[in-house]
Amino acid sequence: MITEQETHPLDxxxxxxxxxxxxxxxxxxxxxxxxxLTAVRExxxxxEDIVVVSGIGCTGRAAGYVNLDSFHTTHxxxxxxxxxxxxxxxxxxxxxxxxxxxxxxxxxxxxIHTARRNMDMTVVCVxxxxxxxxxxxxxxxxxxxxxxxxxxxxxxxxxxxxxxxVDSCGATYVARWTVLHIRQLTESIKEALVHPGFSFIxxxxxxxxxxxxxxxxxxxxxxxxxxxxxxxxxxxIDTRECEIEYQGKIIVGRFVQKRxxxxxxxxxxxxxxxxxxxxxxxxxxxDDGD
Amino acid sequence: MxxxxxxxxxxxxxxxxxxxxxxxxxxxxFAGYPITPSTEIAERIAQRFPFVGGTFIQMEDELASMAAxxxxxxxxxxxxTVTSGPGxxxxxxxxxxxxxxxxxCVVVDVQRGGPSTGxxxxxxxxxxxxxRWGSHGDYEIIALSPSSPQECFDLTITAFxxxxxxxxxxxxxxxxxxxxxxxxxxxxxxxxxxxxxxxWYRGPKEKYRPFQPDADGVPPMVRAGKDFRIHxxxxxxxxxxxxxxxxxxxxxxxxxxxxxxxxxADKITIxxxxxxxxxxxxxxxxxxxxxxxxxxxADAREKGVRVGMxxxxxxxxxxxxxxxELAQRVKxxxxxxxxxxxxxxxxxxxxxxxxxTFLVPHCGGWVHDPKDIFEAIMASVR
Numbered sequence: 001m002i003t004e005q006e007t008h009p010l011d012x013x014x015x016x017x018x019x020x021x022x023x024x025x026x027x028x029x030x031x032x033x034x035x036x037l038t039a040v041r042e043x044x045x046x047x048e049d050i051v052v053v054s055g056i057g058c059t060g061r062a063a064g065y066v067n068l069d070s071f072h073t074t075h076x077x078x079x080x081x082x083x084x085x086x087x088x089x090x091x092x093x094x095x096x097x098x099x100x101x102x103x104x105x106x107x108x109x110x111x112i113h114t115a116r117r118n119m120d121m122t123v124v125c126v127x128x129x130x131x132x133x134x135x136x137x138x139x140x141x142x143x144x145x146x147x148x149x150x151x152x153x154x155x156x157x158x159x160x161x162x163x164x165x166v167d168s169c170g171a172t173y174v175a176r177w178t179v180l181h182i183r184q185l186t187e188s189i190k191e192a193l194v195h196p197g198f199s200f201i202x203x204x205x206x207x208x209x210x211x212x213x214x215x216x217x218x219x220x221x222x223x224x225x226x227x228x229x230x231x232x233x234x235x236x237i238d239t240r241e242c243e244i245e246y247q248g249k250i251i252v253g254r255f256v257q258k259r260x261x262x263x264x265x266x267x268x269x270x271x272x273x274x275x276x277x278x279x280x281x282x283x284x285x286x287d288d289g290d
Numbered sequence: 291m292x293x294x295x296x297x298x299x300x301x302x303x304x305x306x307x308x309x310x311x312x313x314x315x316x317x318x319x320f321a322g323y324p325i326t327p328s329t330e331i332a333e334r335i336a337q338r339f340p341f342v343g344g345t346f347i348q349m350e351d352e353l354a355s356m357a358a359x360x361x362x363x364x365x366x367x368x369x370x371t372v373t374s375g376p377g378x379x380x381x382x383x384x385x386x387x388x389x390x391x392x393x394x395c396v397v398v399d400v401q402r403g404g405p406s407t408g409x410x411x412x413x414x415x416x417x418x419x420x421x422r423w424g425s426h427g428d429y430e431i432i433a434l435s436p437s438s439p440q441e442c443f444d445l446t447i448t449a450f451x452x453x454x455x456x457x458x459x460x461x462x463x464x465x466x467x468x469x470x471x472x473x474x475x476x477x478x479x480x481x482x483x484x485x486x487x488x489x490w491y492r493g494p495k496e497k498y499r500p501f502q503p504d505a506d507g508v509p510p511m512v513r514a515g516k517d518f519r520i521h522x523x524x525x526x527x528x529x530x531x532x533x534x535x536x537x538x539x540x541x542x543x544x545x546x547x548x549x550x551x552x553x554x555a556d557k558i559t560i561x562x563x564x565x566x567x568x569x570x571x572x573x574x575x576x577x578x579x580x581x582x583x584x585x586x587x588a589d590a591r592e593k594g595v596r597v598g599m600x601x602x603x604x605x606x607x608x609x610x611x612x613x614x615e616l617a618q619r620v621k622x623x624x625x626x627x628x629x630x631x632x633x634x635x636x637x638x639x640x641x642x643x644x645x646x647t648f649l650v651p652h653c654g655g656w657v658h659d660p661k662d663i664f665e666a667i668m669a670s671v672r
Contacts, residue, residue, distance in 0.1 A: 015521070018532060048517035053361070064521055064533060069514040071364065072523035072533075074387050077357035080321075080349060084358035085514060087345045088319055088365025092515050113350040271340045280343040282318065285366025285513055288490045
């Protein structure tokens, strides 16, 4: 008897030989990856032009599962690595998919400067409010009061409001969704992929194994139900108004979308004017013989 | 008009010569963070790149700079960063990523006195072991040490060639004195400088495995954006580049990274020899220390001591074979270093008691007084 091989519509964009992935059951990362790959397919951007860069951590593993050119770099340094890639070949559409710890804590300095430069790339920041892969320590997005292994009595630090952070630094596209908002998230990633400049999408995602368990928030399903009951869509609001409190309301939406010259546009235009006739713009990567 | 090679005779300092060497080698991406005494290289590049089609970016720190040049190298450019001691420390993690992912790039460290902030404007050779072992894990690295502005130009080109040839970050270990020393630099005609091209993979796409080595242990490369769908990770990986977290894969992966340098060490190492034919004493030196030692050698020769010099141009890999041969037939080796004994440890290890060894230490801030080296030479034959 011939049995049909089971396939998924996104298989051609996945490294199926690396599946099963290492993410926990009911973790939100599978949804994020699904949204991202759907957005890639629907964007119409040639697949060879899209490069995925990740840092370290659970989300950092995303680069390893996409069937695209992909780089899994050092902790916190996905953005500068991506900056080098983009400037080394400006034709590339560089996407950074990484976690809140990687991008906002150890990589925080790079985040603000990449936004400031309006470097033309898309960042998908999966925020699960903790350092999950290393066992559930608190991080810079952990809401006050949440308990984690290094905050056994609850975190007492002021957390970052990431959309406000990147907006204030110069990001030209800023959105936040939860993994419940699959369509909006996919649409946002599609918009971001074609947006010229620094586009940033925060995705609130359940970590039932660590954050959820330590705070007795129930299963992944319970956490997503909480998103359903507590998310409020408010597009175009002032990003100062979207702080997240422990088990409070989650403001989601597309907060910022504006056009400003990108790093490369500014650099080339400025040098063309100030250097004058002698200016030779970057010619792109070395000839590889074809 | 092509301004990538400024053919002619110039009066440049080592830092400028290094920048010009990089441009002549085809470097078209630079990411860096200013730090004394390497800053003039970045400044020169910033000034020159708009005329030669290069991209200069001043990053927010050294960690970003090192990460950015790795990204640019994978995009298909020749890329470089420059720094000094404390910045070099910050680059170490991503130098390790460069080693693990076999990314060709050049890192220039214009050394100052350390540890910590140390002597920002004064010379040192105190990062030599950091160059060798600064990143975590087992690896082999290539590090060159110029003694003059001319060599800063020439060896920067060599550094790019070696990095392309062996797919490893190559370190140019200058010292403040050489970086800030101004001398005649002769830049040849463009046609005479033939930088090594990248070793591109030319086979069928479906057969490409990013870490499958050629016969010499080095894999050919592709760049991002060519639909090879490469996955490149700092994790221990197999030939496909896929992470495999076990001892067996670690053994295959890391052993090859080390072997591709060790097995080719004879082809990589460059030394210069002076008056070694009749020598009973050998001064082993590199960088600015070699130039100071020439005075001591001349003085000792006048006193009738048969002394010569082995000048290390590649410090890593250490020229083990040559040092070993010399150790069998000379009485002593004398090593001046502007540190309290770093490469000297390697010298002692290779000599293995076959001749006497003398360290002439100096902990930075200035070069040796040639008298100290002279006295060490004289003591070595007593």
